Amino acid sequence: MIANYGYQDGSGEYYITIDTDRCIECEGRWCVGACPQSLFVIEADDYDDEVATIAEGARKKLKEKCAACKPAGGHESLPCIDACRPGAISHSW
Amino acid sequence: MIVAGIDIGSKNIQVVVLEDGTVAARVSVASGFEQEESARKGIEEAAAAAGVTPADIEYIVATGVGRKAVAFTQHQVTEVAADAKGAFALNPAARTVIDVGADEARAIRIDATGKVIDFAVNEKCAAGAGAFVEAMSRALEVSLRRFGEISLESTESIPMNAQCTVFAESEVVSLIHSNTAQKDIAKAVHDAMAGRVSAMARRAGLENEVVIGGGVAHNVGFVRALKDTLGVGDLHVLPEPEYTGAFGAALIAAQKVAEGVPALNPQA
Amino acid sequence: MPEETKEFWRWSEKVWRDESIDWRGSRAITAGIDVGSVSSQAVILADGRLYAYHSTRTGSNSPDSARKALNGAMAGADMSQEDIRYVVGTGYGRVNVPFANRAITEIACHARGANYMVGPSVKTILDMGGQDCKVIRCDEKGKVQNFIMNDKCAAGTGRGMEVIADALGVPIEDIGRRSFEIDEEPPPVSNVCTVFAKSEATGLLKAGWSVNRVLASYCAAMAERVSSLIERMSVEPDFFITGGIAKNEGVVRRIERIIGIEAVRLPADTVLDPQIAGALGAALFAHALLKKEQKASAQA
Numbered sequence: 001m002i003a004n005y006g007y008q009d010g011s012g013e014y015y016i017t018i019d020t021d022r023c024i025e026c027e028g029r030w031c032v033g034a035c036p037q038s039l040f041v042i043e044a045d046d047y048d049d050e051v052a053t054i055a056e057g058a059r060k061k062l063k064e065k066c067a068a069c070k071p072a073g074g075h076e077s078l079p080c081i082d083a084c085r086p087g088a089i090s091h092s093w
Numbered sequence: 094m095i096v097a098g099i100d101i102g103s104k105n106i107q108v109v110v111l112e113d114g115t116v117a118a119r120v121s122v123a124s125g126f127e128q129e130e131s132a133r134k135g136i137e138e139a140a141a142a143a144g145v146t147p148a149d150i151e152y153i154v155a156t157g158v159g160r161k162a163v164a165f166t167q168h169q170v171t172e173v174a175a176d177a178k179g180a181f182a183l184n185p186a187a188r189t190v191i192d193v194g195a196d197e198a199r200a201i202r203i204d205a206t207g208k209v210i211d212f213a214v215n216e217k218c219a220a221g222a223g224a225f226v227e228a229m230s231r232a233l234e235v236s237l238r239r240f241g242e243i244s245l246e247s248t249e250s251i252p253m254n255a256q257c258t259v260f261a262e263s264e265v266v267s268l269i270h271s272n273t274a275q276k277d278i279a280k281a282v283h284d285a286m287a288g289r290v291s292a293m294a295r296r297a298g299l300e301n302e303v304v305i306g307g308g309v310a311h312n313v314g315f316v317r318a319l320k321d322t323l324g325v326g327d328l329h330v331l332p333e334p335e336y337t338g339a340f341g342a343a344l345i346a347a348q349k350v351a352e353g354v355p356a357l358n359p360q361a
Numbered sequence: 362m363p364e365e366t367k368e369f370w371r372w373s374e375k376v377w378r379d380e381s382i383d384w385r386g387s388r389a390i391t392a393g394i395d396v397g398s399v400s401s402q403a404v405i406l407a408d409g410r411l412y413a414y415h416s417t418r419t420g421s422n423s424p425d426s427a428r429k430a431l432n433g434a435m436a437g438a439d440m441s442q443e444d445i446r447y448v449v450g451t452g453y454g455r456v457n458v459p460f461a462n463r464a465i466t467e468i469a470c471h472a473r474g475a476n477y478m479v480g481p482s483v484k485t486i487l488d489m490g491g492q493d494c495k496v497i498r499c500d501e502k503g504k505v506q507n508f509i510m511n512d513k514c515a516a517g518t519g520r521g522m523e524v525i526a527d528a529l530g531v532p533i534e535d536i537g538r539r540s541f542e543i544d545e546e547p548p549p550v551s552n553v554c555t556v557f558a559k560s561e562a563t564g565l566l567k568a569g570w571s572v573n574r575v576l577a578s579y580c581a582a583m584a585e586r587v588s589s590l591i592e593r594m595s596v597e598p599d600f601f602i603t604g605g606i607a608k609n610e611g612v613v614r615r616i617e618r619i620i621g622i623e624a625v626r627l628p629a630d631t632v633l634d635p636q637i638a639g640a641l642g643a644a645l646f647a648h649a650l651l652k653k654e655q656k657a658s659a660q661a
């Protein structure tokens with residue numbers, strides 16, 4: 001499943017996309033430890049697969065939560081994307 | 094030499110008149126529906142307050158969202174440029190400038206010469222600007238001024254769920270129904286907004302001294318909440334904070350005249 | 362036909378029961394309960410077939426609303442909660458359905474419910490609720506493949522529409538019709554944010570626009586907003602719309618215009634209501650989970 005967590009508001013679109021099919025086979029669960037804001041949690045989804053999701057309380061605050069990793073002057077890489085070896089994570093902004 | 098800076102926001106228009114480098118008048122008028130007309134009125138009132146006529150003003154620089162909607166100014170600069178100029182002149186130690194107005198907020202990092210290094214802006218979501226606190230004070234039926242003051246009396250930290258002005262209004266109403274003290278609600282509201290503004294400031298980069306301008310800097314509750322969230326030593330409120338942009342624009346006007354840019358006042 | 366007490370577009374009270382079914386004769390009675398931010402629905406299935414449903418307004422207390430919805434669906438059937446073998450809770454208050462055997466997200470439930478209502482041809486579902494908006498892509502079994510939602514911002518939700526309707530003094534159920542009573546389609550309201558759009562709308566009135574023209578302009582803005590979410594997923598027909606705004610043609614037809622695909626409409630004589638998609642999906646999950654349990658215990 002392609003799961004898009006986040007939102008769009010007047011200021012823009014802030015989505016973190018997780019390709020959860022890749023999580024099913026993932027051995028490392030690297031995302032969990034990589035994010036300095038602890039955004040990633042592993043949970044059973046509705047079809048009983050153990051996959052990564054974005055912590056419930058953070059879903060409406062991604063712009064703020066990810067601010068530290070995304071200085072206004074630009075950034076080269078993001079800890080979560082670098083850590084996830086199966087390449088399941090992408091950001092919309 | 095008489096010059097002026099005009100900051101045309103969507104709600105208010107601020108005008109600063111400089112006479113030989115010192116402030117001769119500061120005037121604020123409502124933007125209203127006819128921005129051009131209101132802007133003219135602002136200039137007239139400011140000229141009168143400075144004891145001159147609009148025709149005596151050699152050069153006008155406009156800033157603010159409506160800067161392009163007004164034809165009679167000689168030059169336009171972005172809010173970021175105007176803010177940086179104004180804040181640096183008011184406090185040369187400033188390195189991070191935060192400006193929170195009713196409809197938008199921005200954070201700018203400047204170097205020791207006042208040059209802009211980086212900036213972040215929020216202009217399109219009311220939850221990140223003064224409009225958020227205004228709406229909540231209305232929901233609580235407390236004046237904006239009082240709303241800021243009472244929040245200082247609270248030591249509670251109630252997290253707000255809603256991140257949108259519209260949904261937060263309902264949340265405030267349900268907090269009222271559950272008999273949460275007004276001061277605690279007020280603090281929760283200011284904390285929530287401070288969180289958003291501080292995330293924006295972090296993107297621009299925090300460096301001491303951190304100064305704050307814009308109309309919302311008058312709100313003591315917000316200033317405290319922001320100071321706590323930023324975790325910087327101090328947060329300096331600029332004098333006459335809502336005029337930071339207009340003052341900066343006026344300084345740029347003075348500079349233009351000094352540089353010998355032909356000053357043609359179309360009003361003359 | 363279902364009985365409908367028209368209270369307000371967002372939470373019309375509705376009860377329906379299939380009198381031709383004697384539930385006592387069935388082996389598996391299951392229920393799905395969708396506790397939304399403004400309305401709550403309960404659906405009861407008898408052996409996987411739709412038996413009854415009820416839609417009611419969500420009160421300030423989620424467990425009470427869940428119970429109220431279920432009681433409404435059971436009312437008149439001489440059924441009690443003990444007769445229901447498996448309950449799935451969904452919706453924004455899903456964790457607050459204390460008597461549910463399991464909670465499942467509204468994303469999965471909507472997909473499954475829409476699949477039952479429209480059939481396996483449904484691939485894209487748009488749910489526009491009072492406080493959120495979601496787009497779901499699913500396979501022919503109703504299993505979610507891709508989803509996106511927005512429950513942070515009032516723009517693009519029923520609440521945002523309500524704020525504008527209030528500001529213009531127009532009853533919300535008239536918006537769709539009135540938004541087409543114009544000479545030519547105006548440009549959409551330029552502010553996304555509901556707070557700023559409201560000032561813009563009142564400004565347009567002052568500038569001499571008719572109320573209908575402002576409504577058209579706001580419906581168009583809302584359609585653009587929602588379409589941008591849909592287009593992130595790439596739409597594949599059949600395209601089905603659920604939720605409160607599904608009844609607002611002013612928005613629906615403008616969305617269809619933008620994405621170039623017409624939404625499936627249920628036949629006029631249907632007993633189904635797009636409003637119950639979430640609860641129906643939950644009840645179908647309940648039925649499947651119960652069967653799985655029964656099978657497991659039979660093997661043990």
Ligand code: SF4
Binds near residue numbers: 024026031086
């Ligand atoms: S590291 Fe990547 S693939 Fe593994 S669980 Fe996290 S998001 Fe999924």
Ligand code: SF4
Binds near residue numbers: 010218257260515
């Ligand atoms: S989140 Fe709320 S305040 Fe922000 S843009 Fe959306 S409607 Fe406006």
